Amino acid sequence: MGDKISMNRRDFLKYSAFGAIGAGIPSQGNLSQSEKQAERKSPRIKNYRILGRTGFRVSDISSGMPFNPAVLKAVLDSGVNYIDTSEEYGRGQSERIIGEVIKNRDRKSLFISTKIMLRPYPGMKIPEEGSTKEGILKRVHKCLERLQTDYIDCLMISIAENLKILKSEDFHAAAAQLKEEGKLRFVGVSHHGSEWYVEPEETMEKILLAAVEDGRFDVLLLAYNFLRRNKGEKILEACKQKNIGTTLMKTSPIGDFNKLKAQVARLEGEVEKGLEYQRKMLNTLKAKADLAEGFVKKYRLENAAEIKSAAIRFCLSNPNVNTVCISFQNFDDVKNLIPLSGGRLAQKEKTLLAAYRQGLGGLYCRHACGLCEPKCPHRVPVNTIMRYYHYFAAQGREKFAMGKYAELPTSKADLCSDCEGFCENACPYQVPIHGLLTLAHETLTIHL
Secondary structure, rough: OHHHHHHHHHHHHOOOOOOOOHHHHHHHHOHHHHHHHHHHHHOOOHHHEEEHHHEEEEOOOOOOEOOOHHHHHHHHHOOOOOEEEOOHHHHHHHHHHHHHHHHOOHHHOEEEEEEEEEOOOOOOOOOOOOHHHHHHOOOOOOOOHHHHHOOEEEEEEEOOHHHHOOHHHHHHHHHHHHHHHHOOOEEEEEEEEOOOOOOOOOOOHHHHHHHHHHOOOOOOEEOOOOOOOOHHHHHHHHHHHHOOEEEOOOOOOOOOHHHHHHHHHHHHEEEEEOOOHHHHHHHHHHHHHHHHHHHHHOOOOOOOOHHHHHHHHHHHHHOOOOOEOOOOHHHHHHHHHHOOOOOOOOHHHHHHHHHHHHHHHOOOOOOOOOOOHHHHHOOOOOHHHHHHHHHHHHHOOOHEEEEEEEEHOOOOHHHHHHOOOHHHOOOOOOHHHHHHHHHHHHHOOOOO
16 A cells, blocks of 8 residues: 555645645745645535534544545645544554544544444454443543543444443443543444344344434444435434434445456356356346446446545435545545535436446445345355455455455355355345355455
């Protein structure tokens, strides 16, 4: 990533004056005329919205997990003032990056939200302090140390998978004490789909609606996009009624269609004769991909960046959305995505997304749906695997996705190749999930 960031930075400097951000915001007196003009052309946040009952004026585009301190500096210099992170991201490295970047800034101008897990999920261990009240207090103090700040604006329960976790008295008691000590301002909860199959879990909709009614949560973080909207819109409307802040993730479900086609063709050539289930599975996936290809050509959907921008504008156009979290990986992301701030969906973009939904929507596994997992006899964590594949195919976080899949201690999608496809039969969106799971396994597996 280092080489990519350096290359994009040189290009980015043509459009902005962020080259001097390593020493803070540059003085106008030290800038040349061309640098002053570049600074005026720098992408800037154009819209701020009230984050529910917190009363904070939050930028409509915010920062997800930062990957590089220089990029995060550029993001904040553009006017972004909300940062989402977690103690688990990079095993604390994300919080350390934030801590280094914000230490010379006005702390009150920023809203920092971090998350903790109350039980482990595949590939992650709960810190040894545990999830008792005292354990949570120790973990939050470590978060504060890494963030180099005296307080956290919002502490979220990360992926609360059932009502028992949501109502954890240890968590709420710890949060109450932290508030009394001035180390915490607000409490929230995040959810982007089940991580487990050990026991039946509640859906994102049930958990987040319960959080709205609970009364102790001030901010929610949920998965929502133009392909996965109905349940999300119900949650967003409920938040509006209770004046709860809303932050979004997984807002752009756009993958690389050409890459998917190539992967399907490669797998098709590798299927051995006589493997009936695998042949049927790939035939179904290929048929969907061939149908989608017709829509790509007819409606000129080749430009993934254009569709991604429209997808983010779709979310920004929802008046019940306070901010959209974006993981800015490089300076190109800053240059291309910050200008979406304040934007609304144009009619041309509505048509574009409608065409994409009709032609390619059937190739997208809805995050946080969870409707097919109970039907799997092998207990394959469908949502988790497809989320990792989304990181790989749609977000370009290939090494990260492969690493997460390698750490998955539960059943993996290699079990899907000779299964008759119980998950696919249960999918109400007619997604060829059986084939996509096998494709995900082949893509995410690290071959030594």
